[in-house]
Amino acid sequence: MTSKPNTTQAALVRRGIEQSIFNGDLAPGTAIEEGRLASVYGVSRTPVREAIANLVQVGLLTKLAHRRAVVSQLDPGNLLELFEALAEMEGLAAKLATIRMSPSEKTALLDIHNQAADILSTDGDINDYAVLGERFHQSVLEGCRNRVLIEATAALSIRVYPYRRYQIAVPERLQGNQRDHQVIVDAITSGDSGAAYDAMRGHTAEQGDALVRFILLNKASYKELHRSPGVIGAAEPRIAV
Numbered sequence: 001m002t003s004k005p006n007t008t009q010a011a012l013v014r015r016g017i018e019q020s021i022f023n024g025d026l027a028p029g030t031a032i033e034e035g036r037l038a039s040v041y042g043v044s045r046t047p048v049r050e051a052i053a054n055l056v057q058v059g060l061l062t063k064l065a066h067r068r069a070v071v072s073q074l075d076p077g078n079l080l081e082l083f084e085a086l087a088e089m090e091g092l093a094a095k096l097a098t099i100r101m102s103p104s105e106k107t108a109l110l111d112i113h114n115q116a117a118d119i120l121s122t123d124g125d126i127n128d129y130a131v132l133g134e135r136f137h138q139s140v141l142e143g144c145r146n147r148v149l150i151e152a153t154a155a156l157s158i159r160v161y162p163y164r165r166y167q168i169a170v171p172e173r174l175q176g177n178q179r180d181h182q183v184i185v186d187a188i189t190s191g192d193s194g195a196a197y198d199a200m201r202g203h204t205a206e207q208g209d210a211l212v213r214f215i216l217l218n219k220a221s222y223k224e225l226h227r228s229p230g231v232i233g234a235a236e237p238r239i240a241v
Contacts, residue, residue, distance in 0.1 A: 009047035013037060014054055018162050021060055021071055032061060032069040058159045076212045082160045083208025089153045090137070091201030094184060097143030098193040106189045109139050113185045120178055129174075136181055140188070140200065164207060173210055180206070 017037070020026040037048045052069045055061040059078070061069045101109070116132040119125065137157075141150055157164075180203035187195035 009041070009043045010050035010054070013041050013043065013048050013051035016041065017051060017055060018060065022162075026071045028071050028073045030071045032071070055162075058162055060162055079160075079163060080208050080212050082156065082163075083205060083211075086153070086156050086160055087201045087204035087208070089149065089156065090141070090204045091197045093141045093144040093146070093149055093153060094188065094200035095144075095193045095197035096146055096149070097140050098188045098191060098196040100145040101143035101188065105139070105143055109136065109143075110185055110189060112136050112139060113181050116181065117178060120174070126174075133177065133181075140184070143188075160208075163211060173207075176206070176210075177203075 017026070017032070026032075032052060034045050034048050034052070037051075038045050041048070052061060056063050056069060059072055062072045063069050112132055112135050116129055116136070119129045119132070141153055144150065180199065183199040184196060184203060187193075187199050
């Protein structure tokens with residue numbers, strides 16, 4: 001593998017671990033072996049340790065007393081609470097953004113949304129769609145012009161982003177995600193702050209609800225969260241929709 005900065009290497013390793021967890025290759029309780037991962041990805045142990053630390057932070061891995069990391073048990077209750085809190089924060093951001101975004105910023109948001117729609121209509125790369133999804137949410141958040149809200153929301157987003165990315169594995173969720181974004185962008189561009197709040201709040205809450213329902217009602221394993229291998233690439237940077 002060509003040498004890259006440690007931050008890029010850590011992101012690559014992190015995505016690989018996430019992929020292995022969600023497609024079932026790494027079951028809950030499985031120990032993470034730093035040496036093996038370093039060999040698989042052709043990197044030193046430093047980016048591997050950085051990736052592990054990041055995944056411990058978001059809860060996908062758990063650090064045991066003897067300092068070895070293992071795959072965490074998925075806690076649907078905790079997952080639902082995270083999305084519930086994020087939904088309120090993103091809803092407020094959308095409400096404020098409706099009032100505070102400039103016309104050019106609203107036009108740029110609509111352009112992001114339309115690019116995502118084009119990808120879906122042409123069966124394009126799911127990773128390209130997910131990148132645009134992240135840009136959509138980030139644009140709304142930045143448009144709220146409230147530094148405290150931006151920082152708090154970003155901190156919580158770090159904890160949910162792996163789940164947020166993979167919740168699109170739930171059947172029909174990808175199309176539902178795009179429909180939600182349509183309602184959000186319509187509310188923002190028309191200046192209806194109340195509708196923007198309701199739409200964004202409902203959108204984010206539904207992401208968590210859909211994932212938890214799929215897990216509980218279908219008694220789904222981590223492997224069943226990922227419908228088919230290769231739908232989401234293993235070497236892309238952090239993405240949320």
